[in-house]
Amino acid sequence: MQFSELMAVLSTLAIRLQRDGEDLLVQGDDEALDDALWDSLIQHKAQLLQQVSEQGGHWLSPAFRITPDMLPLVSLEQPAIDRIVAGVPGGAANVQDIYPLAPLQEGMLYHYLSAPQGDPYVLQAHFAFADRQRLQAFAEALQWVIERHDILRTAIVWESLDEPLQVVLRQAPLQCEALPLDAAGGDALAQLQQRYDSRHFRLDLRQAPLLRLVHAEDPVNSRQVALLLFHHMALDHAALDVVRQEIQACLLGQREQLPLPVPFRNHLAQARLGQSEERHAAFFREMLGDIDEPTLPFGLGDVQGATGRIEEHRLPLDRQLSQRLRSQARQLGVSVASLMHLALGRVLGQLSGREAVVFGTVLLGRMEVGEGGERALGMFINTLPLRVDVGAQSVRAGVLATHARLSALLAHEHASLALAQRCSAVSAPTPLFSAMLNYRHSHRADGDQVQELVPGIQVLGAQERTNYPLTVNIDDLGEDLQITALVDASLGAERISGYLLTTLESLALALQANPEAPLYSLEMLPASERRYLLQGLNTPLGQYPDSPLIHQQVEAQARVQPEAPALLFQAQRLSYGELNRRANQVAHRLLALGVRADQRVAICVERGLEMIIGLLGILKAGGAYVPIDPAYPRERIAYTLEDSAPVALLVQADTQALVADLRVPLIDLDSRTLAHESPDNPDVPGLTPANLAYVIYTSGSTGLPKGVMVEHRNVARLFSATRDWFDFNWRDVWALFHSFAFDFSVWEIWGALIHGGQLLVVPQVVSRSPQACYALLCEARVSILNQTPSAFRSLIAAQDQSGLKHSLRQVIFGGEALEPGMLKPWYARLENVGTQLVNMYGITETTVHVTYRPLQAADAQWVGSSPIGRRIPDLQLYVLDARREPLPTGVVGELYV
Structure with missing residues (x-):
């Protein structure tokens, strides 16, 4: 059989010829490769090797078709193979192999398909060239490296397949692109990097090679700069080094010194056998x-x-x-x-x-x-x-x-x-x-x-x-x-x-x-950061007075403005002068009973004027008040009385039965006999800001309720350290919304009275109705409102149903975590523009508040946490781990005050 006749026969058969050194590899249908054909192939081996070499090392007959048995690393049916081949430039003649993805390649493809834009696995290597000729030589050397290595001629396919696959092409021309840059846009390389930032740029994984060379003139430095964009699917850190070395060898004329390339398919095959x-x-x-x-x-x-x-x-x-x-x-x-x-x-x-x-x-x-x-x-x-x-x-x-x-x-x-x-x-x-x-x-x-x-070509580094x-x-x-x-x-x-x-x-x-x-x-933590967390963040920001005592500040208001309104409850009102005189009468009765400084006096009364009179009277006698809410369960009332061991107890007719078992003197605040006591300020020698002001019990959510003992100086410093933030004054109308056994009430009651403002005592039944509460706030022209976030959520809804306008100057949150998103309806209403919302975090042990965070409408977009702001300036805050070591900013830990 003549050589021309042999080629004619081979063209009708599904045959592939490939040169491997001096050997000729023949792949095709076993039935077609009979003894006679093998004899002819051997006879014309030299001519066939030359023919294959002229075709780039392999020859494919027009009738060749890739079949499942030719793809040992993957299980594919013929229709799937045909679909894959149909999408390859050059068809079956340009397909060298098909096999699965490596494990990390699978993960990268998942990220690629999940991300709406960009691709973090597109990486960059940066180069500079003395002239266009060197750039051209570099591109040709890179193309030669691509032709050496199967992974650089690989495309990824996944559509209409049971599993994603990689297709190795025989020919995959490198895409080189010259870009015009803005001369006024700054550094040329920086412009290229920005244009191909992987946060918005991606390579098409379906197109081989998974590399692209983009370049531009850099007239400022009289050079060409280029980015080699490559996908991590094709190259890891070690492989990039090899690519650089092989490009260098090619440019230096040392191709023959390089070892034979190791096919990536070997890795896949070994991995599947592991x-x-x-x-x-x-x-x-x-x-x-x-x-x-x-x-x-x-x-x-x-x-x-x-x-x-x-x-x-x-x-x-x-x-x-x-x-x-x-x-x-x-x-x-x-x-x-x-x-x-x-x-x-x-x-x-x-x-x-x-x-x-x-x-x-x-x-x-x-x-x-x-x-x-x-x-x-x-x-x-x-x-x-x-x-x-x-x-x-x-x-x-x-x-x-x-x-x-x-x-x-x-x-x-x-x-x-x-x-x-x-x-x-x-x-x-x-x-x-x-x-x-x-x-x-x-x-x-x-x-x-x-x-x-090489001379004239510089590696400027790689972007990771x-x-x-x-x-x-x-x-x-x-x-x-x-x-x-x-x-x-x-x-x-x-x-x-x-x-x-x-x-x-x-x-x-x-x-x-x-x-x-x-x-x-x-x-x-580096030593400098540790010092900053422990000392720099907690540098004292000034001296804040911790005196005079709470009742002394109220007495000062009574001297300056005795006729000014102090208390409002339903239709009842008391001026500062009247409040001071009636509290003095309670104080004198307590002193007559032998109450001394720092002794605890319990008070169990309903909301009303008498509640405030009783609290102030206890302080004037030098005692510390222990508030007991009549609405509390009997067991909690009994526990509080037993644990606090008061020397006296203030009650009303309606609450006396709740404390009948206590063997201490009782004072009925409804009794007319108090009117016989002196209305003058009592003289209690030796009282200082270090004396006890009150004992308030925690909720007991982590065990039994704990009595927290707070001194006068703690209350005084709370208001003096926050004065510049709030500018409380005599024009303010405060609402006492909370139980006086909840420490938020300390802020509400004494915030109003020591600044000469008016305190509205919200009736119990009104506090439970958001609609009635909102109406009362508007009617009384309340300017300072303190709320738990959950209660304020209900007030926002009540405002939506009411046509009344409020006079709120400040709304201060506390008592529980704030979810800022709940404030969106509030900020959406124009009538609320003049109201400052403030989130404050605190614990009973540190006297109501610890931090301060003024809120803005933009904060309503805050998701996932509650912004508590900065510390009150005379306090120190530390975020510590379980072993009480400082944690870096942004790390969750325990807050120590």
Whole structure:
């Protein structure tokens, strides 16, 4: 058979010829390849090799069709193969292989399909060229590298398929694009970076190669600048280094010195032959089975890179610290990577408030690639969860345990992240973790400096991106170590780098001096930040008077404006002069009973004028009032009386039966006999601001109610320290809305009376009706209203149903957490524009209020937390962990006052 006749026969058969060195590889239908045809193929081998070489190393007959048996790594039926091939430029002749995605590629595709725009896995490498000729030479060298490596000629397909696949093309031309830039737009490279920012730019994964070269003139620097855009699907950090080296070899005429490329399909084949899913699952169940909460530093849980700007900070470790860490790792028989993972675990434990920490660690995935694996291109790395326990175990034990877990994890480096998460008690879609560590061996630290690839071509560095809000890369440079933090800009990358550096310094010191110290003792906060949290944030902002005593301030108002209205209850009114005289009569009766300074006097009365008269009278006698709400259950009333042990008790006819068992003197505030007592201010010598003013009992939500003893000076300083914020004055009308056994009433009652304002005592029945309450507030022209958020929600609804206009100047929230979104209807009404809403947080033990936060309409968009604002200036606030150590700003902890 002549050669021309052989080619004619081959053209009618589904045959593929490929050159492999001096060998000719023949692929096709076994039935068509009979003995006679084989003899002809052998006879014309030399001509066939030449023909195939002229076709780029392979020849495909027009009748060739890719069939399922030709794709050993994937199970596909013929119609699916035909659909895939139909979408490939050049058809079957341009398809080299089809196989599944690696585990991390699957995760990247998920993020790609989920994100509405952008793609955090589009990365950049930056280059500069002396002229267009060098740029052209670089592009040609890159195209040659693309032709060498299957992964660089790969496209991703998923539509109408049971599983996503990668299709390796034989020819995939590199797209090069020249961009005109605005001469007034600033730095040329910066303009390119902005235009191709991965927050809004993405590569089409269905088009090979997953690389693009974009370039522009840089007239300011007399050069060309370019971005090599590439997808993490195709290249990991190690593979990018190989691409640079092969481009360099090509430009230097050293192509023949490069080893044969290692196909990415080898990695896929080995990965599929590795550990079974059952073994993977057993390993991760043992490690993660009891993890029922995610590790989310600062509460950040977006792991798709959809929100927030990522900030980068590089921090080289000083050589002495690097050497100490290496020496200690050798002594313990562990890797430096183990120390880094433990240190980051300690940091994340502090930032998330957990002792069993989980974060992602990057595994190289090259162990099973075989010979030359270190030079293979592709997405070999995989991110898998690592658990690090950072509680009470010793530092030494923590290092060894972390090393053991890392070593065991290597056997499962090809498991999928989805499988690992399913083995925890954290249910999808909640992420198991939102932080990641990548420990990598590097020849140099990317981005440190400009490097010359060949004369006239410079590598300007590479831009790193991450879909996690907190990523730490550790570059092991052989002798030195470098931290690169890629962190949500709202947190600050330099800040996170500092935390890890401080922890590493503390870890090195502990391993040297005290390896049995508990892990939680490792310092994370830099000394400067610790000082700032403990001292800088709590610098005294001035001196605030803690005197005179409460009743003395009311007496001063009675002297200055005796006829001014002080109390209003239903149709009853009392002036300051009348209030002072009647309170004096109660005080003289108590003094006659032998009441002395700091002794407790209980008062159990209904809402009304007598309640305020009784409270003020107790203070004037030098006693401390213990308010008992008649509406409380009998058991609570009995407990309060027994625990507080009052020396006397103020009652009314209607409440006397509630306290009948108490064996102490009773004073009936309804009794006319009080009128026989002196109306003059009593003289009680020796009283000071340090004397007790009241004892109010907590709700008992965490156990039995606790009596909180508060001195006069605490009340005095509360109002003096907040005076500039509120400007309370004699024109204000306050509403006493709350029970006098609730400490919010301290603010309501004495806020009105020591400033010379008027106090409206809201009847009990009115306080329970939002409509009646709103009408009363409008009628009485109340200007200062104190509310729990839940009560104010009802008032907002009542306003909507009422045609009345209020006179509110300030509405002050307290008593429970505020959900700002509930205020949207309030801010939507024009008649509320003149009212300042204020959120204040406080606890009974610290005298009503601790913080101050004036609210604005924009705050109604606040979601997920309650803004409590800044401290009252004479107080100190600390956010501490379970061991009473300060926590960084933004971390959840216990608030200490």
